[in-house]
Amino acid sequence: ARSRKNSHNVQINRLHGAQLPKGSWSLPWIGESFTLYRQGPSKFYSQRIASYGRTFRTHVMGRPTIATSTPEATRFVLATEQKSFAVFYPPSISSLISYPPSVSQEMKARMMKTTRDSMRSELLRDKIAAADRITRWVLSSWDKQPFVVTFQETQKLAFHVVFDFATGMTPSPETMQMMDDYSYIVKGIGTSMQFNVLGTSYHMALQKKQQILEAFLRIVKRRRLQKSKEKCQLDIMMEVENDNGEKISDDQLQFQLYGMMFAGSHSSAVLFLWLVKFLGDNQQILQQVKAEQDTIRRRKISPEDPLSWMDIVNMPFTSTVIQETLRLANVVSFITREATEDINYEGVLIPKGWLVQLGIGSFHLSPEYHKDPLKFDPSRFQAPAKPTAFSPYGTGPTMCPGRELVKIEALVFLHYLVTTYSWESIRSKNGIDYWPNPIVKGGLPIKVSKLMT
Numbered sequence: 001a002r003s004r005k006n007s008h009n010v011q012i013n014r015l016h017g018a019q020l021p022k023g024s025w026s027l028p029w030i031g032e033s034f035t036l037y038r039q040g041p042s043k044f045y046s047q048r049i050a051s052y053g054r055t056f057r058t059h060v061m062g063r064p065t066i067a068t069s070t071p072e073a074t075r076f077v078l079a080t081e082q083k084s085f086a087v088f089y090p091p092s093i094s095s096l097i098s099y100p101p102s103v104s105q106e107m108k109a110r111m112m113k114t115t116r117d118s119m120r121s122e123l124l125r126d127k128i129a130a131a132d133r134i135t136r137w138v139l140s141s142w143d144k145q146p147f148v149v150t151f152q153e154t155q156k157l158a159f160h161v162v163f164d165f166a167t168g169m170t171p172s173p174e175t176m177q178m179m180d181d182y183s184y185i186v187k188g189i190g191t192s193m194q195f196n197v198l199g200t201s202y203h204m205a206l207q208k209k210q211q212i213l214e215a216f217l218r219i220v221k222r223r224r225l226q227k228s229k230e231k232c233q234l235d236i237m238m239e240v241e242n243d244n245g246e247k248i249s250d251d252q253l254q255f256q257l258y259g260m261m262f263a264g265s266h267s268s269a270v271l272f273l274w275l276v277k278f279l280g281d282n283q284q285i286l287q288q289v290k291a292e293q294d295t296i297r298r299r300k301i302s303p304e305d306p307l308s309w310m311d312i313v314n315m316p317f318t319s320t321v322i323q324e325t326l327r328l329a330n331v332v333s334f335i336t337r338e339a340t341e342d343i344n345y346e347g348v349l350i351p352k353g354w355l356v357q358l359g360i361g362s363f364h365l366s367p368e369y370h371k372d373p374l375k376f377d378p379s380r381f382q383a384p385a386k387p388t389a390f391s392p393y394g395t396g397p398t399m400c401p402g403r404e405l406v407k408i409e410a411l412v413f414l415h416y417l418v419t420t421y422s423w424e425s426i427r428s429k430n431g432i433d434y435w436p437n438p439i440v441k442g443g444l445p446i447k448v449s450k451l452m453t
């Protein structure tokens with residue numbers, strides 16, 4: 001403790017009086033991880049903010065940490081990303097999602113750039129048709145069932161839309177198997193986050209990771225042989241070259257696909273689940289969404305006509321519902337970085353090697369930034385009162401490249417959901433499972449009824 005204190009004093013002098021914020025470390029080594037995982041991020045942050053202010057000291061993920069929950073600090077950390085902060089995952093999570101050393105930083109950066117580019121390109125518009133097809137496929141099975149578990153359905157939907165975008169593959173027993181395998185990865189991460197022990201579900205996840213990677217290798221090799229007219233992200237990545245003009249290898253591609261599916265499918269499924277939950281709980285807003293979507297459907301000549309790009313950009317009210325759901329549900333509640341040098345952020349010392357945890361979910365739910373923050377009120381996103389304290393996808397150079405795809409998926413889903421079905425929750429009370437992303441406990445079973453057209 002003495003040497004730690006001394007080294008901080010040196011840093012304090014070097015950083016012109018910057019000081020560690022108030023806070024608590026609770027138990028040595030374990031720190032406050034258990035409390036965070038038991039309480040959930042919202043309560044953890046609000047309790048500490050009440051005692052110490054919006055920036056406080058804690059100890060989570062095995063490291064001393066500065067937790068901060070302001071939009072300004074979030075922008076500062078994420079915008080200066082490359083220089084002073086590095087992406088951080090605890091070792092157990094890192095072994096489930098990180099690239100192996102054989103994938104060079106340069107290649108990784110190039111692949112990420114092509115992913116970002118294609119998420120802004122024609123490819124994205126072309127994928128409306130696939131999102132349309134997949135949504136109808138998922139929702140058509142509801143006809144035959146008296147009730148469905150919402151989260152199972154939104155997982156199927158989200159996985160297949162992102163999978164189609166990534167590989168050009170339509171739903172099949174092979175894709176269903178991979179979806180199932182991915183659920184073990186999510187479970188492994190959720191459990192290792194909460195319990196700090198690498199138990200059965202973690203080891204199972206490591207095995208599943210291997211199986212998924214092998215499946216991706218087969219998919220890459222197959223796609224090289226059978227090119228299709230309809231382009232996918234994999235086709236674009238296959239053309240990526242490094243500075244020496246060498247093309248990306250198949251094993252690098254398999255990791256890129258693995259990472260993209262990991263980043264994209266579970267998070268989207270969680271968002272769609274909350275869309276169903278919040279709309280079900282707010283019938284008046286549901287009616288407004290339905291009015292907007294009925295107008296679009298009525299303009300179609302045949303009931304089989306798919307949605308077009310023009311339809312997608314003509315859904316302003318439904319778009320605010322998606323933003324409000326992202327604000328209130330907080331699919332990602334914090335973003336973590338490691339300081340790679342000592343930093344003085346407005347008088348707060350962030351020592352080298354410490355973590356910075358950016359509590360985006362906490363400022364989304366704070367009355368300091370959003371009036372009546374716990375109320376589901378999409379109108380807060382109508383111009384000109386658009387909130388600025390809103391970063392569900394992060395910000396700066398690592399801001400989520402998938403956000404436009406998510407928006408398209410969500411709009412297509414809501415269109416078919418509200419024009420085809422009414423639903424009600426089977427349980428009157430539902431808790432929340434927070435890890436690794438918050439979901440309604442039990443996955444929200446609902447009773448569905450087909451609407452008369």
Ligand code: HEM
Nearest residue numbers: 263264267268271331332335392393394398400401402406
């Ligand atoms: C509701 C759905 C989603 C949410 C809330 C979400 C949120 C985020 C956030 C907060 C980050 C930034 C993390 C950081 O800076 O450390 C991120 C990064 C990322 N997301 Fe998403 N995401 C979603 C869907 C998707 C989808 C559909 C895809 C791909 C198809 C995707 C691909 C990625 C990738 C590849 C990164 C890493 C970017 C980088 O490291 O430069 N995400 N996402």
